[in-house]
Amino acid sequence: MKLKYGDKIIEMQGIIVQVEDGAVGIDLKGRLGYLKIPLRMLITDYPLQLGQEVGFRMSFPEVLSLQTNEKYVSNIDKKKRKEGNL
Numbered sequence: 001m002k003l004k005y006g007d008k009i010i011e012m013q014g015i016i017v018q019v020e021d022g023a024v025g026i027d028l029k030g031r032l033g034y035l036k037i038p039l040r041m042l043i044t045d046y047p048l049q050l051g052q053e054v055g056f057r058m059s060f061p062e063v064l065s066l067q068t069n070e071k072y073v074s075n076i077d078k079k080k081r082k083e084g085n086l
Contacts, residue, residue, distance in 0.1 A: 007059045016052045026054055 018025030026035045
């Protein structure tokens with residue numbers, strides 16, 4: 001599916017609050033939430049440390065259609081059952 005709305009690329013900033021073996025947790029400035037990304041997606045010339053500032057550009061997510069992807073919904077349900085959350 002194609003996006004209906006044009007890109008509104010905005011600069012976002014955050015602070016590294018978690019460093020794991022394969023991921024980094026970032027608190028977004030402006031009380032916009034928390035983002036966890038794989039290390040392979042982070043570009044850096046420095047050793048990672050808690051408290052470092054990061055910046056990136058992104059657009060607003062857009063819901064593409066009314067339809068749900070039943071494969072993903074089914075997988076989520078299976079995972080919840082396995083964890084005992086359902």
